[in-house]
Amino acid sequence: MMGARMTGLGGAEADRLFQALGDPTRRAILDRLAAGPSSVSGLAGPLGITLTAVSQHLGVLEGCGLASTRKAGRVRTCSIEAAGFDRLQGWIDAHRASWDRRLDALGDLLAEED
Amino acid sequence: MMGARMTGLGGAEADRLFQALGDPTRRAILDRLAAGPSSVSGLAGPLGITLTAVSQHLGVLEGCGLASTRKAGRVRTCSIEAAGFDRLQGWIDAHRASWDRRLDALGDLLAEED
DNA sequence: CAGATAGTGAAGTCATTGCTTCACTGATGG
DNA sequence: CCATCAGTGAAGCAATGACTTCACTATCTG
Numbered sequence: 023m024m025g026a027r028m029t030g031l032g033g034a035e036a037d038r039l040f041q042a043l044g045d046p047t048r049r050a051i052l053d054r055l056a057a058g059p060s061s062v063s064g065l066a067g068p069l070g071i072t073l074t075a076v077s078q079h080l081g082v083l084e085g086c087g088l089a090s091t092r093k094a095g096r097v098r099t100c101s102i103e104a105a106g107f108d109r110l111q112g113w114i115d116a117h118r119a120s121w122d123r124r125l126d127a128l129g130d131l132l133a134e135e136d
Numbered sequence: 137m138m139g140a141r142m143t144g145l146g147g148a149e150a151d152r153l154f155q156a157l158g159d160p161t162r163r164a165i166l167d168r169l170a171a172g173p174s175s176v177s178g179l180a181g182p183l184g185i186t187l188t189a190v191s192q193h194l195g196v197l198e199g200c201g202l203a204s205t206r207k208a209g210r211v212r213t214c215s216i217e218a219a220g221f222d223r224l225q226g227w228i229d230a231h232r233a234s235w236d237r238r239l240d241a242l243g244d245l246l247a248e249e250d
Numbered sequence: 251c252a253g254a255t256a257g258t259g260a261a262g263t264c265a266t267t268g269c270t271t272c273a274c275t276g277a278t279g280g
Numbered sequence: 281c282c283a284t285c286a287g288t289g290a291a292g293c294a295a296t297g298a299c300t301t302c303a304c305t306a307t308c309t310g
Contacts, residue, residue: 177257
């Protein structure tokens with residue numbers, strides 16, 4: 023029984039992913055990481071928040087596969103990660119099918135209405 | 137011209153969208169709406185929450201263009217909306233480009249100072 | 251008309267979140 | 281060594297979020 027969803031994320035995973043992206047600071051971190059790897063301090067500086075705060079955000083981003091980090095010496099280097107992104111796209115693709123179907127059928131009705 | 141919305145969302149809009157999708161109840165509402173329009177009560181029943189709660193979620197979903205509602209008589213009929221969905225895909229496309237670029241060219245460069 | 255139905259608005263509760271400070275560990279370099 | 285520098289863990293705090301209940305306004309229907 024393949025009860026596991028191949029549609030991508032289970033509920034909890036989708037929660038984590040969307041909630042992670044729902045925070046502007048976290049998206050700013052990802053944007054910065056998209057330009058290249060960075061240390062925690064390198065992220066904290068421009069953002070105007072503490073190292074601790076960045077570290078916490080990093081935890082969330084790693085938790086849903088949007089970023090990965092590894093520590094060399096006393097410096098933690100953070101990079102962007104594909105996995106979470108792929109899951110996100112997967113969720114969207116899985117849902118777009120049914121949504122679009124419905125939207126298509128609905129478009130006319132709504133347009134006709136005054 | 138050139139699209140009224142570039143990368144789509146400004147920060148605040150992305151916030152609303154991702155946060156809206158970050159809630160399981162809201163996603164459940166959307167799933168149900170994907171199967172066809174429904175009244176507020178029709179949504180509340182299966183979800184096991186009050187009409188008020190659904191009404192609040194609906195406000196959020198409308199606020200970011202993921203759903204639309206109209207009231208006929210005393211019944212509010214809710215439908216899924218394309219706009220928010222398109223914005224979501226737009227955001228993803230816009231960001232996937234740079235992310236993929238970085239992920240593809242992933243070297244072991246050290247973090248750069250900004 | 252009375253009475254049920256469908257939904258809204260305004261609080262209020264309880265948990266979560268984003269951030270901070272403080273105390274601390276480990277590298278690193280003079 | 282000793283003084284920093286980069287980061288972490290644990291509390292704590294203010295703000296937000298997801299619900300609820302209660303009171304209330306329409307809107308049907310018998």
